[in-house]
Amino acid sequence: MHITELSVADYRNYNHQTVRFGDKINFVVGRNAxxxxxxxxxxxxxxVGKSARTPRDKELVNYEKQRARVKVSVKKSYGDDKVEIVLxxxxxxxxxxxGMPISRMGExxxxxSTVFFSPDEMRIVKEAPADRRRFMDIALCQMSKTYFYLLTRYNKILAQRNRLLKSGHVTDDALDVWDIQLVDVGSKIIKTxxxxxxxxxxAAGSCHAYLTxxxxxxxxSYEGIEGDTVEDVQTAFSKRLKSERDKDRLRGYTHSGAHKDDICFTIAGKDIRAFGSQGQQRTASLALKLAEVELVGSRGEYPILLLxxxxxxxxxxxxxxLMAKIKDHQTIITCTHIDPQLLDGLTDYNRIFVENAIISME
Ligand SMILES: Nc1ncnc2c1ncn2[C@@H]1O[C@H](COP(=O)(O)OP(=O)(O)OP(=O)(O)O)[C@@H](O)[C@H]1O
Ligand SMILES: [Mg+2]
Incomplete structure (x- = not known):
């Protein structure tokens, strides 16, 4: 899929602007800020329904305005869609x-569908496991609404279980009820x-080999509760919850489950989360995102790459x-300047200039 047009009104530092994108590489060029x-x-x-930079939607509305509006038109192999968000x-x-209001974010x-990459995301390999789980979840939620609903449900069950544990007076029978639900939903998430x-x-291995x-x-490799089938995961997860119940009660917290999963990155047998050089970690993060584009694209529509x-x-x-790798699908890439040597050999690209929240095309 690709975006044909984006309109913003009173969004961040913008007043009213519309930009048309090409279906290949789009450079968005301008000075800082x-x-x-x-x-x-x-x-x-x-x-995704929220910003990658802040959980507070209000920050996205222009300082001096009450309401922001963002509209995106996308073209797909079968039909077009328009998404409009008013904050x-x-x-x-x-x-x-x-034109139809949605009632559930899952819709x-x-x-x-997008894959987002920024200097912050470059730290995904070395940062906390939560960042790598967030990566998996955002990717999988875009690929499957079922996954989105499973995850929402899992988080609710987990929060409820933790609340009970913290309350200090929960019976084994009451915990059993929550454990059955946590295991059922959690195992499906883990298997996926x-x-x-x-x-x-x-895919990441081959993108990485190409970049380097x-x-x-x-x-x-995936780090989490063992098991190749959902049933195997259920058995192992269930066993783990039982054996850790005393510890869970003591700390008022669930120690095992899908909320503890991680992805391990190795190069030549070394775990680069801990031992990789900065360059290795950055390149691996980029390979991961490019792999996501490939993987999602091979199953349906190519997502839009946001760099x-x-x-x-x-x-x-x-x-x-990187350019050679991404040149066939839509990418929107921001930069303060483009090295002329980078454009050598690139035939299909657009340049969009931004100055003080005014957009102009080449
Ligand atoms: N809610 C808001 N209302 C008005 N202006 C805002 C709001 N939020 C952020 N800004 C302003 O938007 C400007 C541009 O921000 P943006 O992050 O898009 O810059 P940029 O072009 O990507 O710069 P850089 O090259 O430094 O990354 C900043 O000057 C910031 O102060
Ligand atoms: Mg910026």
């Missing part, structure tokens, strides 16, 4: 898809994530390899 990331953020908002400082957020998942990471490993010129081999300010983090050779 002009509104480049704000544009990418607006696209991401229409994809009101008092009334909150309203999302419409093709938005996959309508505008395990399959996802296995497919991703292959074949110098190193990247392997991903915020990542060129400055890569040397020219890697920048060129």
């Amino acid at each position: 002009q509104g480049k990331t704000n544009l990418i953020e607006a696209v991401y908002l229409c994809s 009101d400082k008092d009334r909150g957020k309203q999302i419409t898809i093709n 938005l998942m996959g309508v505008v 994530r395990r399959g996802f990471v296995a497919s991703l490993s292959e 010129g074949g110098e190193e081999t990247l392997v991903l 915020d300010d990542v060129l400055s983090e890569l040397d020219l050779t890697r920048q060129k390899r």
Whole structure:
């Protein structure tokens, strides 16, 4: 899929602006603090329903205005879609898809499918496991509404179980009831994530080999409750909850489950989460995102790749390899300047200029 048009009104530093994108590489160029990331953020908002930078929707509304509006039109192999989001400082957020208001966030998942990458995301390999889980969840939610609903349900059950544990007076029978639900939903999530990471490993390995010129081999593996089938995971998860019940009661917290999963990244047998160089960790993060694009694309529509300010983090050779890898699908890439050598050999690209929240095309 690709975005044909984005309109913003009173969003961040923008007044009213509309931008048309090409279906291949789009460079969004401008000096610092002009509104480049704000544009990418607006696209991401229409994809995931929230910003990647802040959990507080109010911050997205222009300081001096009451309400912001963002509209995205996407073209797909079969048909087009329009997503519109209105953010009101008092009334909150309203999302419409093709003019119809939605009542559940799950309805938005996959309508505008994106993969987002920024310098912050480059730390995904070395940061906390929660960041890697967030990566899996955002990817999987866009691929499957069922996954989104499972995850929402899991988080509710987990919160409830933790509340009971913290209350200090919960019977074994009451906990049993919550455990059955946690195991049922959690095992489906774990099984899905395990399959996802296995497919991703292959794609990430080949993207990584391409970016590094074949110098190193990247392997991903899933770390979580064991089991190849949902039933196997259920058995292991159930056993784990039982054996850790005393510990859970003592600390008022559930020690095992899908909320503890992680992805391990290894190069030449070494866990690069802990032992990788900064360059290795960055390149592995980028390979991971490119692999996500490939994987999602191979199963249906290619997602839109959003690259915020990542060129400055890569040397020219890697920048060129990155361009070669992404040139066939839509990418929106922000930067303060483009090395002319990077454009050598690139035929199909757009340049969009942003200055003080005013957009102009080449
Ligand atoms: N709610 C808001 N209302 C008005 N202006 C805002 C709001 N939120 C952020 N801004 C302003 O938007 C401007 C542009 O931000 P943005 O992050 O898009 O810059 P950028 O072009 O990506 O810059 P850089 O190259 O430094 O990353 C900033 O000056 C910021 O102060
Ligand atoms: Mg920026």
